[in-house]
Amino acid sequence: MIRIGIVGGTGYTGVELLRLLAQHPEAELKVITSRKEAGMPVADMYPSLRRRVNIAFTEPDTNALKQCDAVFFATPHGVAMAQARELLEAGVKVIDLAADFRLKDPEEFARWYAMPHSCTDLLQEAVYGLAEVNREAIRSARLVGLAGCYPTAVQLGLKPLLSGKPLIDENHIIADCKSGVSGAGRKAEVHTLLAEAGDNFKAYGIGGHRHLPEIRQGLQAISGRPIGLTFVPHLTPMIRGILATLYVRLLPDAQGIDFQALYEQHYANEPFIDVMPAGSSPETRSVRASNQVRIAVHRPQGGDTLVVLSAIDNLVKGASGQAVQTLNLMFGLPETTGLTHIPVLP
Numbered sequence: 243m244i245r246i247g248i249v250g251g252t253g254y255t256g257v258e259l260l261r262l263l264a265q266h267p268e269a270e271l272k273v274i275t276s277r278k279e280a281g282m283p284v285a286d287m288y289p290s291l292r293r294r295v296n297i298a299f300t301e302p303d304t305n306a307l308k309q310c311d312a313v314f315f316a317t318p319h320g321v322a323m324a325q326a327r328e329l330l331e332a333g334v335k336v337i338d339l340a341a342d343f344r345l346k347d348p349e350e351f352a353r354w355y356a357m358p359h360s361c362t363d364l365l366q367e368a369v370y371g372l373a374e375v376n377r378e379a380i381r382s383a384r385l386v387g388l389a390g391c392y393p394t395a396v397q398l399g400l401k402p403l404l405s406g407k408p409l410i411d412e413n414h415i416i417a418d419c420k421s422g423v424s425g426a427g428r429k430a431e432v433h434t435l436l437a438e439a440g441d442n443f444k445a446y447g448i449g450g451h452r453h454l455p456e457i458r459q460g461l462q463a464i465s466g467r468p469i470g471l472t473f474v475p476h477l478t479p480m481i482r483g484i485l486a487t488l489y490v491r492l493l494p495d496a497q498g499i500d501f502q503a504l505y506e507q508h509y510a511n512e513p514f515i516d517v518m519p520a521g522s523s524p525e526t527r528s529v530r531a532s533n534q535v536r537i538a539v540h541r542p543q544g545g546d547t548l549v550v551l552s553a554i555d556n557l558v559k560g561a562s563g564q565a566v567q568t569l570n571l572m573f574g575l576p577e578t579t580g581l582t583h584i585p586v587l588p
């Protein structure tokens with residue numbers, strides 16, 4: 243059994259990790275931390291976990307975490323990089339759901355996250371946690387900076403178009419993305435109150451969102467070429483889900499390509515990616531509470547603009563499911579272990 247620690251067990255990605263790991267045949271939950279709720283049994287806060295998770299929240303104590311084989315950080319940025327070194331030195335594998343180990347350039351990290359990076363050597367060692375792009379590197383990693391939620395939806399939506407010779411105008415990609423409010427976490431904030439977010443729909447971070455440099459870095463790593471990206475996130479009045487609508491302009495040489503076939507072939511062996519039939523419109527509810535990505539490719543009126551739709555559950559494939567997928571790879575398990583849930587509909 244893999245002994246598991248979770249730092250930040252009371253947040254939305256933390257409780258989602260608990261839900262998934264409580265059903266994982268090779269995982270044993272050992273430590274779940276919360277500074278505010280230390281001492282409280284997990285099931286008292288989350289009745290959904292009654293009779294499945296029998297331990298209590300504890301203070302984040304590095305010595306207790308060192309007894310684990312793997313530790314997830316489901317915390318705000320800045321927390322994992324303060325503790326990662328000590329855990330790695332004790333032989334613990336670390337998976338950070340926050341942004342500490344995503345951006346390879348520490349100056350870019352400091353610019354977007356308003357804090358200096360405290361362990362730049364580990365940043366260079368860290369592997370970017372997006373299995374469909376980095377599977378082999380993840381298998382041998384001891385430190386993973388898990389891909390963010392919007393970056394997962396956008397990169398997987400565009401990967402087939404960027405993996406070979408240029409097919410699209412890579413200087414002008416548009417990612418128009420919508421997320422449910424759980425993307426903002428469980429902490430109390432005015433903009434996620436029911437009376438603010440309910441019955442409302444708005445864009446935010448238009449001038450520059452923290453996921454922009456991560457998506458750009460990821461797309462450039464896939465293509466090996468510079469990428470020009472406009473990324474506009476939106477907040478929608480739903481609890482879970484991300485829908486990314488991606489617009490790209492085809493190059494003249496690519497006009498004759500069958501993009502439906504290209505996507506189907508590219509993802510034929512990916513257990514979590516469903517390329518839907520031509521003409522489909524993936525819905526967020528069709529992936530709810532599952533690690534699935536559903537993608538559809540459209541070429542309206544046969545023109546030179548391709549529209550790709552990519553739907554994920556932000557808390558599963560966008561965070562905790564992706565984290566378990568990564569754990570499976572790091573510990574040599576089948577990638578789908580504990581992740582075969584059917585989405586919840588309606």
Ligand SMILES: NC(=O)c1ccc[n+]([C@@H]2O[C@H](COP(=O)([O-])OP(=O)(O)OC[C@H]3O[C@@H](n4cnc5c(N)ncnc54)[C@H](OP(=O)(O)O)[C@@H]3O)[C@@H](O)[C@H]2O)c1
Nearest residue numbers: 250251252253254255276277278316317340425427428561
């Ligand atoms: N929500 C999403 O859809 C999503 C998707 C992908 C990635 N992420 C990323 O995943 C991370 C967690 O997100 P979330 O939505 O679960 O956040 P959240 O709901 O706000 O939960 C944060 C958790 O971290 C703990 N925490 C906060 N500060 C801490 C500190 N200094 N030391 C130790 N623990 C601390 C909190 O518990 P205590 O304060 O009681 O210790 C809480 O359990 C964030 O970095 C977020 O950007 C979130």
